Amino acid sequence: MYLENLVFDAADPGRLGRFWEAALGGERLTDEAAGFETRLAIEGGPVLDLCFQPVAQPSSEPPRLHLDLAGGSGQSAVVERLLGLGARPLDIGQGDVQWVVLADPEGNPCCVMEDREAYADTGPIAALPLECADPDSAAEFWSWLTGWTEVAGVAPRSLRHPSLRGPLLELCQERTTKAAAKNGLHLDVRLESQDDPDAVAAEILERGGRELVAEWGDLPWRSFHDPSGNEFCVLPARS
Template structure:
């Protein structure tokens, strides 16, 4: 079952505070876990990023996030109906405006977006349906959304374009399994993900 996102951080405490405030603590039950690293983020775009809902006053929400320490980011997106920002360590994320397809909440985390090449879409969809235990599937022309349930506010979004894989991903999904070996593994597209044992 998909239970969280692991994020490498130069400053674990600062990143934890930023994302707690950025999401307003609304993560749809996913845990954001920060692990220390000495590696700054490479210049290339991350293969996994988070989307936040901007809500009806999205301009004010973007301003709030900038005040928290986010910066505007240019990943070649051009003129798009959402805002691309980066967290204090340069990890890209999007702020989605009202009316954006698939947004089921007015604030907080609404999507975990994984780059998937078009030719890998079927294999990745099958892989992540099994690993995440999220079975509500929404097919779009550009890709696929998975949700725990149809009304769940957070989706796992998979679609192109896929950033080149060069080194270990800075953001990685975390799944919890009742059986199987904990550790770090690769998905069907060569992306790292963590397996954690169940708690309690």
């Protein structure tokens, strides 16, 4: 298995997708009524697709997963470029910090980070902070699920693609227990040809996850909660 998608719920997938494509320098895959997709390929590292799917009502719950963008010595220039693309300053009570908090065109928070040694060679996304009930057990779960390995970082536990390139998946202590409402941003993993879908599903349950019953009819993928209640999807192997 491997991490493939970052999936955004969006009121206007095209508008939001074009913002993030320009922000990250992505390569467009699709721009249709059913959704927008752009690809971020990290040289020598992971390939991540950002997928924007239409929803009638985006989540109003505080996000448990967001994007931290690489700023470094060019932090101010990155902030100004994002503001020019349609972002806006956002106050989430962060106070006086070294990073800059912005909202994308649909209000999703993101941070532009200062220079940090842990974020070398990440590309435009420095980190993907994910709130968890127990970062230690979450690190074991997500490392098994994605194949990413543990690295030193600023979060309680951090994982990274085995190439040690691309963003860090930062497992952070949750501020509040996961609400029943679906996360507005979630991750998808893709099975490989040797993976048995039922065996993977069974192991997810053994490791503390839970399978979700689809409310949208038969789908080619299966949806789950991780042990902290965060949604993710397991996509079938490519033919």
